[in-house]
Structures are given as C-alpha cells and as structure tokens.
Amino acid sequence: MSQPTLTHVLQPKWRTALTRMRQERESGGRGKLLVLATVGLIFWAAVFGVLFRVLGYFKGVEEIGALLAGKLLSLVLLSFVSVLLLSNVITALSSFFLAKDLDLLVSSPVDGLRLYLAKLGETLVHSSWMVALMAVPIFAAYGIVYQGGWLFGPFAMLAFLPLLVLPAVVGSTVTMILVNVFPARRTRDLLSIIALGAAAGVILIFRIVRPEQLARPEGFQNLLDFIAVLRTPTSPFLPSEWVTKSVMSYLSGPLDWLPVYLLWSTAAVFVTGGVWVYGHLYHTGFTKAQEGAERFVRGGFWNWSLGAALRPLGAARREFVLKDLRLFFRDTTQWSQLILLAALLVVYLFNIKALPLFRGEQVPFFLVSVVSFLNLGLAGFVLAAIAARFIFPAVSLEGRQMWLLRSSPLELRAMLWAKYWVGTVPLLVLALAITVLTNVLLKASPFMMAVGVGTILLLTLAISAMALAFGALYPQFETENAAQIPTSFGGLVFMMATIALLALVIVIESVPVYRYLSASFEQQPLTVTPLMVGSFALAAAVCITATIVPLKIGLRRMEEFEF
Amino acid sequence: MITIEKLTKKYGSFTAVDDISLHVPSGTLYGFLGPNGAGKTTTLRMIAGILRPTSGRIRLGGHDVADNPMAAKAKLGFIPDRPFVYEKLTGAEFLRFVAGLYGQDGQLVERRIDELLEVFELSTWKNELVESYSHGMRQKLIISSALIHRPELIVVDEPMVGLDPRAARLLKDLFRGFVSRGGTVFMSTHTLEIAEALCDRIAIIQGGKIVAAGTMAELKSQHAAGDVGLEDLFLRLTGGEAAKELQAVLEA
Structure with missing residues (x-):
C-alpha cells in the first residue's frame, strides 16, 4: 500500500490554519491584524534598537569587540536552546500523546516515520515560532552592524534552522521516555511543576547574583583573564556555539563552513535517532497515555471549612x-x-x-x-x-x-x-x-x-x-x-x-x-x-x-x- | 407543560428551525424525531434557554422562557447529548454544585445525591474525579444532575447514546415512572424502536418544520400509513427513500 505524503498527513493542521485566517479576514479582522502587527513591530523595533546600540558600542571596542558580540550571541542562543528544550518537552506531550487527532492517525495505516515527522513538525512549529520571531531582529541587528550584506539573512536562517530542530527532537524523545515511566497526565503535571520551578529558580538566582555589579569597572581584576574567558566557548559541543561560530565567521571572516555542516549533520542524525526511539517507545507510551486519569481527591478539611465560611x-x-x-x-x-x-x-x-x-x-x-x-x-x-x-x-x-x-x-x-x-x-x-x-x-x-x-x-x-x-x-x-x-x-x-x-x-x-x-x-x-x-x-x-x-x-x- | 408558538431560529441566512408550534401536555412522554440536521437539538436548546430564538415564544409550565427565565428554568431538568462536565470535580461535588444552581443545599440534597448515585450504580465513584469516568458514566451523572432538584419537566437530547443496555433500560423505566407521577418528558431520539415503545406522542421535524405530530395511531391515520411501523412512517415523512438505495451502493 502506498503511503500518504507528509503534507497530506499534516493537511488538517495547515488547512485549519488557512481557514482560520480566512474567517478572520471575512469577519473584519483587519483592525485586529493591524493592532497585532503594530505591537509586534514595536517589540521588534525595541529589540533591534537595543541590540543595535550595544553592538555598535562593541564594534567600537578594539580587539575584543567581535569577541564580545560573539559571546553575547552565544548567550542569547544558549538561552533560546534552554527555552526551546522546555517548551518542546511540554508541547510534545500534547502533540504526541494527548491530541484529539491521535485516535484517527494511530488507527490509520500510516507508517511510523510519517507519523513521527508529522508530529515532530507540529511540536517544532508550536514550541519554536516565538523564538524564531524573536531571532529576526537579533540577526538583523548583527547583519546590519557588521555589514553582513543581503546574503546574511539566508545564511543566518541556514545556520539557525537546525537549532530549532535539535531541541524538538530531544524534547519529544525526553517526553516519550517520561510517558513510558509515568502516565501522560501525571507527566504533564510533573513537567509543569518542574518547568515553572526551574524558571522561578533561574529568575531568582539571576537576580540575586546582581548582574548589574558586573558592569562596574572595579569588577574586572585582570583584563587578560577576561579576554581568555571570552575566547573560550561555553562548550564546543553545544549547537548554539556552532551557530555563533558560523554567524560570527560570516560577519568578521574568514567564513567557516564546518559548524554549518556539523549543525545539519547532527540534526539529521538526531531525527534518525528520534525515529528509532519512536518506533520502540511510542506505542507503549501511547497506550499508557490513555490511562492514568486522577481518581482520588483530598482536601476534606478545606472543603468543610470553606463551605462553612461561605455559608x-x-x-x-x-x-x-x-x-x-x-x-x-x-x-x-x-x-x-x-x-x-x-x-x-x-x-x-x-x-x-x-x-x-x-x-x-x-x-x-x-x-x-x-x-x-x-x-x-x-x-x-x-x-x-x-x-x-x-x-x-x-x-x-x-x-x-x-x-x-x-x-x-x-x-x-x-x-x-x-x-x-x-x-x-x-x-x-x-x-x-x-x-x-x-x-x-x-x-x-x-x-x-x-x-x-x-x-x-x-x-x-x-x-x-x-x-x-x-x-x-x-x-x-x-x-x-x-x-x-x-x-x-x-x-x-x-x-x-x-x-x-x-x-x-x-x-x-x-x-x-x-x-x-x-x-x-x-x-x-x-x-x-x-x-x-x-x-x-x-x-x-x-x-x-x-x-x-x-x-x-x-x-x-x-x-x-x-x- | 411546554407550549411553543411560531418558533424560528436563524443562523445568518440559514433557518435551522422554521416557524414551529407545538404543545406538550403535562404527564406525557413526548418524542421528538427527525433526521440529522433537522433542527431537533436547536429546538431543545431553545426550550432549555441556552439559545435565544430569532422569533416566537416558549412557555414552560405557564412561564415564558424569555420573560421569566428563572421561574421557567426552575421547573426544568436538561440533559444534553454531549456530556461536558467539570473534569476536576468529583461526582458528588458536581451534583452538589448543580443543586446549588437551583438554590438547594443541606441534608436533603445529600440524601438525594446518594439516592441518585445508587440508582445509576455510581455510588463507588461518588468521590472520584469526573475525568476518570467513562462516557456512559458521565451520561449517567448528567442524567442524575437533571433529576437532583426534582424537576417537573425533563428535556433530553438523545438519552440513550453511550449507555449500556442495563442503564438504557433503567432510563426507560425512570422516564415512564416520572411521567406516571405527573412529570413531563420531552425527548429527541434517533432510536425509533424506543420512541415507538415509550412515547405517548411523537412529533417529526424535517428541514426545521414539523411535518407530523400526534399519537402513533393519529400519525398512521393522518398519513394513510396502514399497519406500518414508526420506522417506515419516519422514512416516508423525511424523504428516507435514499436509504433504500444504500444497498445498491454497498453492493456496487
């Protein structure tokens, strides 16, 4: 039996999106679109403006300017990867295990590869669109300040795209493993607590270390040490570091294609690995996801006392x-x-x-x-x-x-x-x-x-x-x-x-x-x-x-x- | 108990219910039949005060649903076809909540909850979250919730969907018992055998209009149907000849 194309499997999703857009347009959504576009543009302009000034300042700093710009980009991309990992884990839980279309898809004679790729694509789009939009003014600022030329846009996309694929594969794989250990609904609860707890912890730690103190000149003890730290990448095995390397090599020369090859080949290997994990774990996980709704409730004291108070x-x-x-x-x-x-x-x-x-x-x-x-x-x-x-x-x-x-x-x-x-x-x-x-x-x-x-x-x-x-x-x-x-x-x-x-x-x-x-x-x-x-x-x-x-x-x- | 006068409901240019009038006397079990998309659910939802009619009037026990909605709704228990309930409440909490909506609480409600859960074999699930209930159990819980405040009238949309044979039988007995004690049931259904066996009167809606109404005997005599069953009568009135062509399609 011939298998449907990936586009066909994803048809309900993109058709729904198109219909929704058409309905919006028909119901006089022009004003709505205008408001959204204005707010989006203001946000983009603000991110672009701030970064443009910072990079302009870095560019004026002799010797370490490009290093600082690279370090900033690698930090931004690293934070993107962490956000993407968390959001992919949570999104994958819905798209792979809890979505309403799964009964239809899983019961149809579509092979595992297509199902996996369809669901991976869905997870990727849902969890990465915000990060991808955020990346536009960032790369634009780098391209303009360092005069990357009109080819910089496509090059940045080429380098950035695998960075969206990798967290999606890792996130959905983590979810598949978790669902095999815990029931899906429990996993969702667990993940939401872990994710929010982690986010809260990061915010607290970040604030309590008082980063504004680092901006004070007396904070630097030795300039050479500082430069040495800047030159060392956070970790040479991090894909965000590869993107930084390729982008900065494009902007300040000489152009290095190795990180781009690394990014794409790693993404391909990861997707292949993802298909393998899917083949081995998905069915057991999906079966488990059908069970495990919470049955018991607690809180008798609160029910009783609140009920009395609200009498x-x-x-x-x-x-x-x-x-x-x-x-x-x-x-x-x-x-x-x-x-x-x-x-x-x-x-x-x-x-x-x-x-x-x-x-x-x-x-x-x-x-x-x-x-x-x-x-x-x-x-x-x-x-x-x-x-x-x-x-x-x-x-x-x-x-x-x-x-x-x-x-x-x-x-x-x-x-x-x-x-x-x-x-x-x-x-x-x-x-x-x-x-x-x-x-x-x-x-x-x-x-x-x-x-x-x-x-x-x-x-x-x-x-x-x-x-x-x-x-x-x-x-x-x-x-x-x-x-x-x-x-x-x-x-x-x-x-x-x-x-x-x-x-x-x-x-x-x-x-x-x-x-x-x-x-x-x-x-x-x-x-x-x-x-x-x-x-x-x-x-x-x-x-x-x-x-x-x-x-x-x-x-x-x-x-x-x-x- | 229910009086419907010149009721019309339009969705944009589409007329779902077209100028219907109907009287459902107290103490009757009234069947409301029609093919898919004929306007049954829209009519029922207007009676329950969920949808507003484009024009026309509905009276429940003498109270106009538009002018005096609280008094009209206080007499009513509504059972929808798709059982959406609060997933994170237990069965007992849900019933207590519904009783509260009708202004009832205290020991009487607690006793009623126990009775209803017992009747519908949900007692062991009383303190468990609705999210762990099966489709049929949810349906039984919603039926219980429609009875919790002792209504005079039950409006029910496709009552047998998702129920096991035991529960379906129980519901039939319950409706008959309810009617014999003076209550009124207005029920839409696709299951013609149930309508034929259970209902005192029947109305058939087609394309938003009532095409026939009366007792089974009256319907037969009105349409010179002789000794045919409700299914044949239904198909004749709703243009169901197409169903007979199904065999040809299946065999093609």
Missing part, C-alpha cells in the same frame, strides 16, 4: 465559588503558575530593595516619593498581567459547561459576581502586600503610603473587572488550555486597555502628588486645595467607572452567548 452567600453563589476554587487547585497547570508568580514577586521586592537610593547619609526624600508614586504604575502592570493569566480566562473556561449554567435558574449576574470576587480577593491581597511592602522598603512618607494604598485598591477592583469583561468580550470557548487564553487577541486588548487606565490614573494623581512634593521640597506645610481633592476624586471616579461599566458590558455580552 452566608447562599447555595448558588457558595457552590459556584467552591467549584471555581476546586477546579483551580486541582489543575496542576493552573496552580503551578503561582510558583513563578511568587518568584517574580520576590524579584520585584528585591529590585526595590536594591535601588541605589540610600547610598548617602541623607535619604533623598524627593526621589523616594517619585519612585513610590511611579511604583503604582509598575505594580498595576504586574497586577494586570496576573489578572490576564488568572481572571481573563474565567468566562472562556465555562464555555463547555455553559449548557448547564444557561439551562439552570442561576442568574448570570450571580456567576459574574462569583467569578469577580474569586479573582479579585486574592489579587487585592497581593496588590496591598506589594504596595505596603515596597513603600515600607522605600521608607515612603505616610502621605505617599496613603495615596499608594488607596489608588492600588481602586485600580485592582477596576483591573479585575476589566479582565473579566474583556474575557467575556473575546471568549475562547474551544481552547482547553487556560494558559493559552491570555495570549489571544483579547488578552492583548485587555493589557492595552489596562495600561491606558494606569497611565490615566497616574497622570491625574500626578497633580496633587506634585503639589505635595513641591511643598515638602520648599519645606512648607501642605495645604489641601480644591484641585488636589478634585484630582483624587477624579482618579477614584475613573477607577469606579472602569469597574462598573466593564462588568455591565461583560454581563450583557454573556447574556448574548449562544451555544
């Missing part, structure tokens, strides 16, 4: 809140993100603590107050990101069960209410903790503390409401993975709207804060003027409007949902 809410709201909490804490892919969140918060506070504000004898009051005020914007942004991850998907996640909610006499208002408070209360605790702790660390004045606490309280209520409303306006009912929902177009619009709100509130409050600071600077007593009161009242009104209006719009949108 005054009435049966419908209480059961809704309890249900949402149970679903969150029983889904490892959801709660494990809290590990990363905790690490980021520690880093946030550490950064505030590490600010070089208290070097002199006298505490720079003006600077502390400005930092304390602007910190509101930063804290607001952090809260928006958290809301995007945990509150924004709340409505979408009800999609498949909406038949139950809509056919019962539960008022959608009660559902929205439950979802709003389940998201808002923890966010509020977090917001107040961040603001109070940062202000204590900054030794801010009671006035700044009061402004900070009051503003963040109102902002949190608004951010939470907006997350829920935008989630209802841009629902993703078909997505099973909650982590993918915030990266949708609606998530982007929510973040942009929140940033606009933060900017507006900060601009409004800058009027009274400026008055307070100038009065303190001139060592005069602060007189409360109608303008100050009016500004605070306006900021509060903006936040309250940004809470009530989105909730109303969200509710109306939910009432219009059809399933």
